[in-house]
Amino acid sequence: MSKRTIVWLKVVVHGVCLLPFAYLVGMNHTGELASKADPVNYITHFTGDWTLWLLLGCLAITPVRRLHSSLSWLIRLRRMVGLYAFFYATLHLLTYVLLFSGYDVPTAFAGVQAGHLAEPWRQFKLVWPRMLDDVEKRRFIQVGLLAWVILLALAATSPQRVLRAMGGKNWQRLHWLIYVAGIAGVVHYWWLVKTGVRAPMRVTIVLAVLLLARVGYVGVKKARSRE
Amino acid sequence: MLIRKGNGIASSEITPKGAYEAFQMDRRRFLGRVGAVGGAAAMAGMFPGTAGAETKLTTVASPYTVNETMTPEAKAKSYNNFYEFGTSKDEPARNAHTLRVRPWSVKVEGLVAKPQILDVDTIMAFKPIEQRVYRFRCVEAWSMVIPWDGYPLAEFIKAMNPLPAAKYVQFISCDDSKQMPLIGESGINPPYSEGLRMDEAMHPLALLTFGSYGETLANQQGAPIRVIVPWKYGFKSAKSIVRIRFVAKQPDTTWNMLNSEEYGFYSNVNPSVDHPRWSQAHERRLDSTNSIFPKTIATLPFNGYANEVAGLYAGMDLRKNY
Numbered sequence: 001m002s003k004r005t006i007v008w009l010k011v012v013v014h015g016v017c018l019l020p021f022a023y024l025v026g027m028n029h030t031g032e033l034a035s036k037a038d039p040v041n042y043i044t045h046f047t048g049d050w051t052l053w054l055l056l057g058c059l060a061i062t063p064v065r066r067l068h069s070s071l072s073w074l075i076r077l078r079r080m081v082g083l084y085a086f087f088y089a090t091l092h093l094l095t096y097v098l099l100f101s102g103y104d105v106p107t108a109f110a111g112v113q114a115g116h117l118a119e120p121w122r123q124f125k126l127v128w129p130r131m132l133d134d135v136e137k138r139r140f141i142q143v144g145l146l147a148w149v150i151l152l153a154l155a156a157t158s159p160q161r162v163l164r165a166m167g168g169k170n171w172q173r174l175h176w177l178i179y180v181a182g183i184a185g186v187v188h189y190w191w192l193v194k195t196g197v198r199a200p201m202r203v204t205i206v207l208a209v210l211l212l213a214r215v216g217y218v219g220v221k222k223a224r225s226r227e
Numbered sequence: 228m229l230i231r232k233g234n235g236i237a238s239s240e241i242t243p244k245g246a247y248e249a250f251q252m253d254r255r256r257f258l259g260r261v262g263a264v265g266g267a268a269a270m271a272g273m274f275p276g277t278a279g280a281e282t283k284l285t286t287v288a289s290p291y292t293v294n295e296t297m298t299p300e301a302k303a304k305s306y307n308n309f310y311e312f313g314t315s316k317d318e319p320a321r322n323a324h325t326l327r328v329r330p331w332s333v334k335v336e337g338l339v340a341k342p343q344i345l346d347v348d349t350i351m352a353f354k355p356i357e358q359r360v361y362r363f364r365c366v367e368a369w370s371m372v373i374p375w376d377g378y379p380l381a382e383f384i385k386a387m388n389p390l391p392a393a394k395y396v397q398f399i400s401c402d403d404s405k406q407m408p409l410i411g412e413s414g415i416n417p418p419y420s421e422g423l424r425m426d427e428a429m430h431p432l433a434l435l436t437f438g439s440y441g442e443t444l445a446n447q448q449g450a451p452i453r454v455i456v457p458w459k460y461g462f463k464s465a466k467s468i469v470r471i472r473f474v475a476k477q478p479d480t481t482w483n484m485l486n487s488e489e490y491g492f493y494s495n496v497n498p499s500v501d502h503p504r505w506s507q508a509h510e511r512r513l514d515s516t517n518s519i520f521p522k523t524i525a526t527l528p529f530n531g532y533a534n535e536v537a538g539l540y541a542g543m544d545l546r547k548n549y
Contacts, residue, residue, distance in 0.1 A: 034517040037302040038316070038521075099520065102509055130509075194489075195486040198412070
């Protein structure tokens, strides 16, 4: 595949990955988002869902690439998809911190406008204990935060020069944590929903297929090497 | 306390003389007698073709009304938990049109003087319909302020003459898979069951509800007949009731059976008892404020109805009996 084609492909992937975000911004712009019964709930699920799907998209690249040698170019898109998963995960976390926690964004904003630059911090201190309480007590928050921290570490070490500085082996070891992040993300979803809700089933099935594909691949490879 | 108490005697306070007999009367004659007050309510049932569409109700004002910004009707009718029509909150509004709310009968059974089957229009016409603006607090930490139309559940219970042995009343919701095609995917074991201790059910705040916003209930709100128990989390207020059963022992209730750690039998709104997965100290008030920044307010004990209902639980450890 030519360099030119790859550039074009990357542009397309950027566009596709930004589409959900653009949709959210657009809904905010028209006022549709604000007029929803429970906008925060919508934004939380929206950003959470897209984090999971992009994370699964990232995990799908290797198994799909292995299907045929002509698909090897897919690997060149993997980092980008992974970074977008981190982008949506960060939006998801910010939704929790700024909207779900009870943080008073309008007051913080008005404070800054009036020249009280400490107002956002003052507001943050008011809701901080609630967040700490969540992190201490609630396992779905803990496992979700774990997934985000992993994605943060992977995003921070994603540039080529960091890879070179770390050495390929170390880098790969660290980046295997993407599996942990994927599993943690899905567990986070299951632990959040009420008993009986099966909404996380789809992502769970996709994750299971992707993980099994890897196990199967390694198994076949081992069997072949023994022959 | 935010409840404004009126001075006049609400029409619902008048003891129903021969109320029990009223239910036994020929329905047409009965409706005729109820006349002006119940007339509009009865109208809803006279046009079976309008099943599923909300019709206007004639209501009388009630002293049991909170003076807080109301949730717009469109929001209250598009954000519902009614798992029989799908587990996400926008699904019931899209799917509940398959529920046929007329004809509708309610079976009254168990420890009661005379078990019977009553038509919903007969039940609706039995007492003047009051409009009461109540806070509605969901266990998921959001809340609304909704004008419900109905009359005290106590009036209905009295008319049914429960036996002294009846200590609890159980509400069983419709579970017809023809009308509720998604019921099998809901994850709950149908039929939906809820219950109240008899003294809770007899409390004047417990409302037998037929409408909201001056109209008959939308299907996704639990048409045509439900209860509203404003000091408890929303799931305690059973929807689309088909059976009311008087029992001696605490009945099995749906969410309590599914996950007793998260959903107690009482489930009174209590900011100091966390749901295992989130704090109940605050709630997002969903009202007419159209903003992506939520209005987060402190949750009040018994959802702000402590003055009225706290006495029901005197001596009980509410941390244990959550």
